[in-house]
Amino acid sequence: MNPNINTATATPASFEVDPTLPGVSFFGTVRSELAKLRALRTSWWLSAITVGLGAFIAGAVAFSFRYFMSNDPDITMDALELAVQGQAGGYFAMILIGSLGVVAVTTEYSTGAIRSSLTAVPQRPLLLSAKALALALWTAAVAVALILVSHLLTSLIAEPLGLADIADPEIAGLYLSTFASILLTALLGFALGVLLRSSAGGIVVLAVIMFVFQIVLNILYGVTQGAAWVEILVRVEFMHLVDNLTNPFAGEYGSVPAWEPWQAGIGLVIWVAVPLVVGAISFSRRDS
C-alpha cells in the first residue's frame, strides 16, 4: 500500500516552517520601502525638479548679484550672505519634497498596495518607521544634491563665495540647517499623508501650513496692531521657524523677535513630531 495515500485513519502530513529562515526585519523593510520609492515615477520627477529648480535659482541669484556688482561697486555681500541667497531653492525643495512625503504613503492607500504591505509586515509601528526612514534617506540624498549643486553654481558664478567655503563653519552650519528643514518638511508631509490618507488632502494641508498660515498671521498681526497673542502665533508659525533656523540674518529684518537657530529647530521638530505621533497611533489602530 502506498503510504502517501490519505485514508481516514492516516495521520495527515505536518508542515513545519524552517525556523532558521530569516523573519521580517527592520532593515529588510527599509530596503523594501526604498525599492517602492525608486519604483515610483513621482519620486524621480519631484526630486529632479527639486534639484533642477534649486540649481536654476542659485545660478540666477549668482548672476544677478554679479550683474549688480559690476554696475554698482558699492553693493557688497559677504560669502555667508551670498550663500544664504544661493540656497533660496531650499524653499521650493520643501514644498516639493514635502509633497513627496505625502505621496510616499498616500499612493499605497489609493492603489490598495497598503494591504499587501501590511500582510507582509503586520507589525505596523515597524512598517511605519521603515517607511519614514526610507523617505528620510531619499530626502537626504536629494537635499545633499540640491545644496551641493547650489553651492557649486553660486561659488563658481559670483564672488566672494568660494568653492572651499563649504568648510567654513558658518556656511556649513547654514547648509546643515537647510538640509534639516527639507528633511523635517518631508517628514511633516509624510505625517499628513498617514493622517489623511489622501494625496490631495495632504498636499493642500501642507501648502496651508507652509504658505497660508504665514500670510493670514501677518495680516492679523497688522490688524491687531501687534497683539501679544498674535505675535506668539507668528513666532511659532512653521515657515517663521524655518526662516529663523536657516537664515542667520532673520533677526535683522523680522517684524517679531527671532529665535536662536537651536530654538527654531526644536520648534520645527515639535511641528513634525505631533502629527507624526498622532498619525502613528491612528495607523496602528485603524482598519486598512
Place this chain on the structure above:
Amino acid sequence: MITAENLHKRYGSKTAVDGISFQLPPGKVTGFLGPNGSGKSTTMRMAVGLDRPSSGTITIDGKPFAQHRAPLRTVGAVLDAGATHPGRTGRAHLRVLAATHGISHRRVEQVIELTGLGEAARKRIKGYSLGMNQRLGIAAALLGDPAVLIFDEPVNGLDPEGVRWVRGLAREMAAEGRTVFVSSHLMSEMSQTADHLIVLGRGRIIADAPIHELLETGEHRVLVRTEQVAELANALESSAVSIEHIDAETLQVTGLDPRSIGRRALEIQAVIHELTPQLGTLEDQYMKLTGEHVEYRSGSIPEEVAQ
C-alpha cells in the same frame, strides 16, 4: 491552525461578523462559503490583521498574526487581487515583498514560474487582466512557502485552466500538511476543492461540517415514471412525503427512499418504468442553509420583459 473565538466585527451600526468561533486544522482545505456580504472577507481580513476585531480573537497557531516573527512564512494570503501598485512590474512587486523577509530573488523567480506569470512579470501591473492579478496575488502568497494559506475568492477572473490549477494547488498544499482556507460564494467550486465547509450567513456560522456530512443531510428525491400516476401518488401520500407531478407519467417524490416506493408500487400493481434516486447537491443544501441569510436578493424578471 487558524482559531477564531467569539469573533465580532461591527462597522458603525452594521454587524459584519457576529460572534463566530471555529478551528481550522492543518492538512485540510476548509471552504468558507456564504452569500455576498455574509462576512467571509471581513473574517479573513481580521485573520491577517488588516481589520481589528470589535471583540473576540482570531489567531494563527495560537498567536495573533502580527506577533509572528516571519509573517510571510506563516501565512500567505490572497485577499484582494488589486492590492498592488499599478506602476510597478509584477517582478518588482514580488521583490518589494520578498525584501522584508530577506527572501531571495531566486525564490521570486520560482513563484513567477510556479504561477505561470512568466513574461508578464516584466510588465507593469496596470496592464494585467484580473486573472493575471490573481496569479500575482497567489505568487505573493507563496513567496514565503507559508504554513497557512488564506485565499479569498481565488478563482475570480481565472480561465478554466487557472481555476483547475488553483484547485490543484489548494489540494496539494493541504496534502503537504498546510492549513488551507478558501472562500467562495460558488458552491460548485467548494464541492470540488474543500474537505470541510463553514457556511456563513449574515455574519453567523450556519453550518460547520465535513463536506460529505453536509451532502448526506440533504433530502433525497426519487424520480418515478409510471403509467398509473394518480394511483401511485395516492398510495405514496403521507404527511412526511411530498409529491410533485413532473408530467403525465412522471413524479418526483421527496421523503421516501426508492426501495419503499418500489414496494408500494408492487402492492397496488403499478407498472414502474423508472425509479431514479436524485442525489442531494451541495447547491441544494447551500440554498436551504442560507435561504434566510441572504442580504442581497435578486428580484424576479417582470413577465413582459421575460417574454
